[in-house]
Amino acid sequence: MAMETDKTDGPVKVVDRRWWAQGETGAEPSAPRKPSYVEDLERQLAEKDKAIQAHAARYRESAAEFDQVRARLRRDLDKEIDRARRALLLDFLDVADNLDRAITAARAATTTDPALLKGVELVRDLFLAKLAASGITPLVSEGQAFDPRVHEAVSIVPVSEASRDEVVVAEVRKGYRIGEEILRPAGVVVGKVDSGQ
Template sequence: MPDDKRPEDSQQEAQFDAIAAAAELSEAMAAKDGEAAETGSSDNYIAMLESEIEQLNALVEKRNRQLRAADERATQAQEDVAQAEERLQRASAKELEQRSRALLSEMLDVLDDLDRAIEAARERQGDAPSELLLGVELVHRRFLAALQSRGVSEIAAMGQPFDATVHDAVSMVPVPDAAQDGKVIAVTRNGYLIGDAVLRPAGVVVGKKA
């Protein structure tokens, strides 16, 4: 069967195929460019997110540092308050002790006056004490009992070895007896303790072997 296709038809088909191929290539390139653009946009978005995350992390760390600093300041403030309260308590206790000692010292002066009055009255009256002397001795005993109820006790002195922590040597006297060397042979003023602390040392005369 003879081929009825003319040369003009073959050229048109060839031209048509070339145009189609060019169109497909153009579409393929456009699609590739679109994918590249989308990929680039995604990369930029990820980079932006990473930057924001870093900023948020930095902000969180800053806030954490501020919180730690605030907590340290609060802790220090609590310690300062506790120390201030402790100092105040010590100061109050010390002030109270000082006032108590001052008051008791004044009471000891009164007790000394009673001691001297009793001693003088005994020297004058001998073995027949008057009612006045007996009354003064009663006041003396009550006064001493009141001091003892507040923790005050008399310091042992007469005949005791001299102890500088509780005795105040007003003088030293030569003694012939070696047994009296370094011992209290006379008391010029009674001494007193409050608890275990010296309220007033005893005034004493100490013997010294000649």
């Protein structure tokens, strides 16, 4: 008997039909899973997303810059308003000084009408009350230790007592503060002990 041999011309092909082994052949799929127009649309969508993100970032930067400019302008405006307010108030302090001078001169004169003097005093008191309502208060200087932040020395006089050294002995021009800030320093005469004694 002759033995029959199976002759095959090529390699043997094995097909794995197990359900869990589906798609594990290791070979790349021959055809794309998506149509080409879908890939084009996804690519366009990704480009548009990048453009939107770039525009959003530029918008956020512009908004932040705008907020900074607005804050700087607000600070500049507040400084300008404060400067103008201080200048106006300093002019008003000159009026208060002149009212005080008028009262001092009227008291020194012998022919002054008492009713006129009382009227000027009432005007000065009302004026100072209005200044106080605006937050402006006079400084108390006489008898206080000289402080260059609060006082402006217009002259120095010799004193004999050591306790009056570097102390304000007289006030030439009244000083005022607005809140905690000095609006105008007081013009004062400062006592100085003569070291040659």
